[in-house]
Amino acid sequence: MNVRLLKKAAPDGAAAAAPPGGKPAAPALEAPRREATFLSRLFRNKLAAVSGIYLVLLCIGAIFADQLTPYDPLQGNLRERMQPIGAPGHFLGTDEQGRDIWARIIFGARMSLTAALAPVAAGTLIGGALGIVSGYFGGRVETAIMRMLDVFYAFPAVLFAIALAAIIGTGLFTMILCMTLVFIPPIARVAMTAAKKVAHMEYVEAAKTSGAGPLSIIFRHVLRNVFSPILVYASTLLGVSMLMASGLSFLGLGVSPPAPEWGFMLNSLKDVIFLKPLITFVPGFFIFITSLAFNLLGDGIRDALNER
Amino acid sequence: MEKAILQVRNLSKTYRVGDGWPKGRAKLLHAVSDVSFDVGERKTLGVVGESGCGKSTTGRLIMRLENPDRGQILFMGGDFLALRGRRLKRARKEIQMVFQDPYSTLNPQMTIVDNVRYPLLVHGVPPREAREQALDMLERVGISRRLAVQYPDGLSGGQRQRVAIARALVLRPSFVIADEPVSALDKSIQAQVLNLLEELKENFALSMMFISHDLSVIEYISDYVMVMYLGKVVEYGPTAEVYDKPLHPYTQALIQASPSLSRGRKSLIGVIQGEIPSPLDPPSGCRFRTRCPYATARCAAEEPAPTPVGGDRTVACFLHPDSDSAGRVRTLG
Numbered sequence: 001m002n003v004r005l006l007k008k009a010a011p012d013g014a015a016a017a018a019p020p021g022g023k024p025a026a027p028a029l030e031a032p033r034r035e036a037t038f039l040s041r042l043f044r045n046k047l048a049a050v051s052g053i054y055l056v057l058l059c060i061g062a063i064f065a066d067q068l069t070p071y072d073p074l075q076g077n078l079r080e081r082m083q084p085i086g087a088p089g090h091f092l093g094t095d096e097q098g099r100d101i102w103a104r105i106i107f108g109a110r111m112s113l114t115a116a117l118a119p120v121a122a123g124t125l126i127g128g129a130l131g132i133v134s135g136y137f138g139g140r141v142e143t144a145i146m147r148m149l150d151v152f153y154a155f156p157a158v159l160f161a162i163a164l165a166a167i168i169g170t171g172l173f174t175m176i177l178c179m180t181l182v183f184i185p186p187i188a189r190v191a192m193t194a195a196k197k198v199a200h201m202e203y204v205e206a207a208k209t210s211g212a213g214p215l216s217i218i219f220r221h222v223l224r225n226v227f228s229p230i231l232v233y234a235s236t237l238l239g240v241s242m243l244m245a246s247g248l249s250f251l252g253l254g255v256s257p258p259a260p261e262w263g264f265m266l267n268s269l270k271d272v273i274f275l276k277p278l279i280t281f282v283p284g285f286f287i288f289i290t291s292l293a294f295n296l297l298g299d300g301i302r303d304a305l306n307e308r
Numbered sequence: 309m310e311k312a313i314l315q316v317r318n319l320s321k322t323y324r325v326g327d328g329w330p331k332g333r334a335k336l337l338h339a340v341s342d343v344s345f346d347v348g349e350r351k352t353l354g355v356v357g358e359s360g361c362g363k364s365t366t367g368r369l370i371m372r373l374e375n376p377d378r379g380q381i382l383f384m385g386g387d388f389l390a391l392r393g394r395r396l397k398r399a400r401k402e403i404q405m406v407f408q409d410p411y412s413t414l415n416p417q418m419t420i421v422d423n424v425r426y427p428l429l430v431h432g433v434p435p436r437e438a439r440e441q442a443l444d445m446l447e448r449v450g451i452s453r454r455l456a457v458q459y460p461d462g463l464s465g466g467q468r469q470r471v472a473i474a475r476a477l478v479l480r481p482s483f484v485i486a487d488e489p490v491s492a493l494d495k496s497i498q499a500q501v502l503n504l505l506e507e508l509k510e511n512f513a514l515s516m517m518f519i520s521h522d523l524s525v526i527e528y529i530s531d532y533v534m535v536m537y538l539g540k541v542v543e544y545g546p547t548a549e550v551y552d553k554p555l556h557p558y559t560q561a562l563i564q565a566s567p568s569l570s571r572g573r574k575s576l577i578g579v580i581q582g583e584i585p586s587p588l589d590p591p592s593g594c595r596f597r598t599r600c601p602y603a604t605a606r607c608a609a610e611e612p613a614p615t616p617v618g619g620d621r622t623v624a625c626f627l628h629p630d631s632d633s634a635g636r637v638r639t640l641g
Contacts, residue, residue, distance in 0.1 A: 201415075203412065208373060
């Protein structure tokens with residue numbers, strides 16, 4: 001190896017003679033290998049891996065819900081109401097209207113997962129864009145955007161949901177809209193902080209001196225450097241989002257009967273909690289473990305991104 | 309002097325610092341005050357001075373990273389400050405900058421070659437061709453193809469600055485501003501990078517403005533030197549002459565105070581007394597008077613203007629008689 005270093009004295013003279021602290025010469029000859037190992041780093045974390053698998057299975061189940069149960073989640077057989085867990089034909093029991101609970105869970109997963117994921121996704125896109133623009137331009141742009149968002153920051157989510165429901169009616173869309181608006185300010189704040197740091201880096205100044213316009217600089221220089229902190233923060237919101245969606249549905253501010261959304265199921269089942277407590281726990285249990293899975297996966301994403 | 313590629317006249321920049329409104333007034337930081345100079349074609353102007361003297365700000369103003377409050381910048385004969393939009397973008401191809409901090413000058417989330425080819429992409433060069441040109445330039449600064457496809461995190465400071473130089477040159481500019489490009493590097497690496505710059509200046513017929521606080525580096529690389537103090541130009545002239553016979557007391561003190569193995573030193577002045585005044589509240593008259601052993605009452609009352617003293621030299625000090633202009637003879641106060 002030493003002989004090879006000496007022979008390469010001319011072009012890589014600086015590289016060979018003054019090697020970067022502790023780094024051996026061999027890796028300099030390999031192609032970059034950063035992106036491919038994100039997943040392997042992620043799955044080294046067992047909890048994150050299990051959570052990830054659970055969520056994937058849940059999503060698949062939600063998509064193929066009609067394959068997974070013969071029962072109609074919306075229409076019940078009143079003669080079979082309030083069957084306990086493990087009852088023949090209804091392994092998770094039936095609710096107060098005779099609807100099979102497993103059917104409602106698996107069909108309800110469509111709504112609950114959408115209600116949890118969509119606001120985080122939309123909030124990240126919109127909040128991220130607003131935050132990056134604020135952080136990059138600073139000054140009056142930043143002040144204008146941030147003060148505008150402060151208004152939304154101050155609003156409690158439930159109050160917001162009630163107000164929105166009064167204006168545009170209840171429903172899944174209203175709930176998603178409300179939660180998106182609630183998530184935008186904190187995401188924007190994180191994005192702004194990250195973008196500010198990047199905006200003062202010399203490589204951004206160098207890009208400006210090359211004649212690049214702000215749009216080009218933001219897309220090609222800023223974005224990839226703020227991607228990680230924003231994504232990490234957004235992943236922490238997934239668990240919260242799940243709980244918030246369920247909470248709003250429980251309060252009746254989301255979907256309407258007979259929709260099988262999990263939070264809403266808690267609402268309808270709460271009246272029979274003293275009659276058949278175990279059945280009422282089922283949707284709550286799914287809310288709990290799904291939210292937990294989002295949290296653990298989010299932790300795993302954060303660790304995998306930071307390890308690099 | 310022969311033809312000048314850059315002509316700067318009366319450049320000034322003042323920053324407002326602190327809260328404007330609680331006490332009703334913000335403080336003014338006089339970063340650059342009435343600076344004028346020329347850079348000749350294919351020449352290197354060294355700009356030297358203590359930290360905070362305004363040399364970096366001057367470079368940034370010329371690059372239009374910030375807007376001057378007053379003054380004129382003529383680049384390649386045209387009014388550089390008047391350019392906007394597409395014409396400014398095109399003009400930027402001719403004037404590029406190398407920055408000081410090797411560790412923030414490259415985008416860590418882009419490969420080395422992508423960092424270098426970005427300016428070409430900005431100016432519409434097709435991606436594949438841009439990549440080839442970038443790789444070619446990188447070879448010229450001593451970064452092999454194999455290294456170029458890596459991310460910058462493995463590079464040393466010296467290598468990073470080489471990449472930064474490649475990036476500055478990839479658009480084939482005529483003029484490069486180097487803002488303390490070697491200040492963050494070890495001495496031995498400084499020498500390598502400086503030699504590289506000398507070579508590139510020759511190969512690419514570059515004119516250069518080299519900013520540094522290190523007198524020996526400036527002596528090595530510059531044809532002309534401009535000494536700045538608290539935002540003002542105090543002396544200007546061909547490097548060898550200024551170093552051999554400095555005229556301004558500040559320049560004399562700087563040279564006296566700097567370690568040198570080869571230069572013969574004249575014991576004209578001792579170590580500079582006192583602390584550098586704040587640019588928020590510069591001394592009246594000559595800004596150096598608070599630390600100048602020759603200061604007189606006149607120095608507090610009037611500000612000396614940079615005055616030609618023959619042989620392409622300029623000094624801003626009442627000690628030096630005006631030998632060129634008609635009719636005005638300055639005497640010692």
